Amino acid sequence: MNGQLSEFGAILIVILVGFLPNEVWRVLGVALGRGLDDDSLLMRWIRAVATALLAAVVAHLVLVPSGALVALPLWLRLAAVGSGIAGFLVGRRSVLAGVLTAEVVLVAGAWWLGVGA
Template structure:
């Protein structure tokens, strides 16, 4: 019974510390963002900052990886990035398609090289 209670405690901690604080901001964003003009200068700036942050995260993962990505060669990481961009462009500019394509290339490359697990 202690294993169940420790797992339940961990799940509750994740919900209280990880999920709820983020969800409050999401709901607040939906409520406050209803009347915003998507083409206003303010929204263009927000979109530009979000894009820059995403580009910085991708560049950091490519150039200075951590964890299991360190074991993967630079050319594999760069190829996964290129495949992800291609997937994004080919499937109606879908971020999900780009991420899944890049992930598939990384997983297949790691499997082929025998890296990880």
């Protein structure tokens, strides 16, 4: 019984500390964003900042990797990014196609190099 209580407590902490604070901002964003014009200067700036943040995260993952990516050489990580961009464009700007293409290149490259075996 004590194990079940500690598991329930852990789940409750994750919900209270991890999920709810983020969900408040999402709901607030939806409520406030309903009347905004998609082509307004503010929305273009927000899109530019979001794109720059995403590019920075990808660059950090490629150039200063952590975890399992450390074992992969830089050329393979760069090839995965390039193939992901190509997959995105070939897949008619599909983010899923880009991510899957990059993932296939990373996994195939790791297998070919014998990394993680």
